[in-house]
Amino acid sequence: DGSELTGIENYIRSNKAEPDGKLFGAAKGKNLIVISMESTQGFVINKKINGKEITPFLNDFIKESFYFDNLYHQTGQGKTSDAEFLVENSLYPLGRGAVFFTNPQNTYHATPGILAGNGYYTAAMHANNKSFWNRDIMYKSMGYNRYYHLMDYHVTPENSIGWGLKDRDFFNQSLTYINQMPRPFYAKLLTLTNHFPFVLDREDKLVDEFNSSSKTLNRYFPTVRYTDEALKHFIQGLKEEGVYDDTVIVLYGDHYGISENHNEAMEQYLGIKITPFEAVKLQKVPVIIHVPGEKGKTISTVSGQVDLKPTILHLLGIETEGLEFGNDLLSPDKKDFAVLRSGNFVTRDYVYTKGTCYSKKTGEPVEQKACKPYEEKADLELLYSDKIIYGDLLRFFGNKGSTVKK
Ligand code: GP9
Numbered sequence: 001d002g003s004e005l006t007g008i009e010n011y012i013r014s015n016k017a018e019p020d021g022k023l024f025g026a027a028k029g030k031n032l033i034v035i036s037m038e039s040t041q042g043f044v045i046n047k048k049i050n051g052k053e054i055t056p057f058l059n060d061f062i063k064e065s066f067y068f069d070n071l072y073h074q075t076g077q078g079k080t081s082d083a084e085f086l087v088e089n090s091l092y093p094l095g096r097g098a099v100f101f102t103n104p105q106n107t108y109h110a111t112p113g114i115l116a117g118n119g120y121y122t123a124a125m126h127a128n129n130k131s132f133w134n135r136d137i138m139y140k141s142m143g144y145n146r147y148y149h150l151m152d153y154h155v156t157p158e159n160s161i162g163w164g165l166k167d168r169d170f171f172n173q174s175l176t177y178i179n180q181m182p183r184p185f186y187a188k189l190l191t192l193t194n195h196f197p198f199v200l201d202r203e204d205k206l207v208d209e210f211n212s213s214s215k216t217l218n219r220y221f222p223t224v225r226y227t228d229e230a231l232k233h234f235i236q237g238l239k240e241e242g243v244y245d246d247t248v249i250v251l252y253g254d255h256y257g258i259s260e261n262h263n264e265a266m267e268q269y270l271g272i273k274i275t276p277f278e279a280v281k282l283q284k285v286p287v288i289i290h291v292p293g294e295k296g297k298t299i300s301t302v303s304g305q306v307d308l309k310p311t312i313l314h315l316l317g318i319e320t321e322g323l324e325f326g327n328d329l330l331s332p333d334k335k336d337f338a339v340l341r342s343g344n345f346v347t348r349d350y351v352y353t354k355g356t357c358y359s360k361k362t363g364e365p366v367e368q369k370a371c372k373p374y375e376e377k378a379d380l381e382l383l384y385s386d387k388i389i390y391g392d393l394l395r396f397f398g399n400k401g402s403t404v405k406k
């Protein structure tokens with residue numbers, strides 16, 4: 001039965017941050033576009049390669065948006081799909097396997113279902129095979145009205161590279177579909193070009209490769225730059241079509257692109273030694289939320305992908321239901337905390353990794369007991385989230401959530 005839920009609900013309630021009075025509902029009734037930026041890590045923002053910005057568009061867009069520069073990915077083996085799961089459910093993914101494969105038939109109270117229940121048309125858009133990551137099944141459980149997948153896109157050898165359709169073409173074709181959607185709509189778009197092994201046609205390379213022993217890291221810069229350019233054109237397109245001013249736009253990096261196997265080359269690029277402490281800090285991903293009519297602001301509270309669902313719903317003026325592990329990033333009460341799926345965690349003052357507590361100020365190990373209070377919180381959240389997923393506990397929770405029939 002649902003009795004296990006009571007303890008979890010109590011835990012969540014006692015850790016809730018109240019939404020900001022002015023920003024709650026600041027984007028009521030607006031469309032929502034969420035873009036998952038493949039393998040985009042935070043370290044590329046406002047950085048250069050051979051004198052050229054890697055993300056000139058994002059660097060500008062940040063200035064007129066809420067920008068979260070201290071937000072960590074919390075994905076596990078489910079990679080992109082784990083990020084989707086975190087962002088739309090405010091639950092953690094699993095420690096082993098991908099929840100999209102292990103528990104696709106659960107009851108979820110995901111953002112698409114909640115928005116569908118509030119009169120939104122909800123669509124996921126991604127130019128890959130529909131069953132990749134089991135998305136076709138999972139998207140139904142999460143409340144999507146429509147999944148625009150590979151068969152909905154015009155894909156040719158000329159407009160493809162690496163994993164498939166180039167982002168520039170993906171955005172162009174998606175814009176045509178977006179124009180036809182009923183209003184208000186929620187569209188989630190997943191990019192693909194900046195995926196390992198980071199290959200690009202010569203004419204699409206707008207910055208140099210890096211020069212190190214890691215061909216992977218070397219190639220990463222031009223593909224990040226390519227997607228940045230594709231995003232610029234997409235936003236331009238939204239403006240030309242008159243969609244931009246009526247739409248909240250959320251961009252997030254899904255997970256790391258450069259694994260620890262490339263630390264030596266990363267050290268060369270960053271000019272620092274990558275200790276276990278620095279390796280955790282490299283798990284930051286950029287998150288940008290553009291709200292029409294709101295001024296730009298950089299917010300540096302320690303946070304994670306799990307915090308996006310309450311943030312987005314509150315901006316749209318929709319109350320959260322009470323079983324979200326994340327907190328509203330725009331709340332003045334949001335605490336500095338992010339637990340990664342590995343159990344590593346970050347607080348305002350400390351980073352905990354591989355059994356060692358590090359001071360953020362010095363980057364040096366400190367006594368364990370400094371991290372101790374957060375260690376319990378970190379373990380408890382992951383444990384509770386796992387319980388909800390393995391026990392399909394949202395079956396017993398309220399009667400809101402997804403209104404889309406399976
Ligand atoms: C494929 C895309 C990339 O559809 O989601 O997958 P990833 O390997 O990053 O999870």
Ligand code: MN
Pocket residue numbers: 038039079080254255
């Ligand atoms: Mn990915």
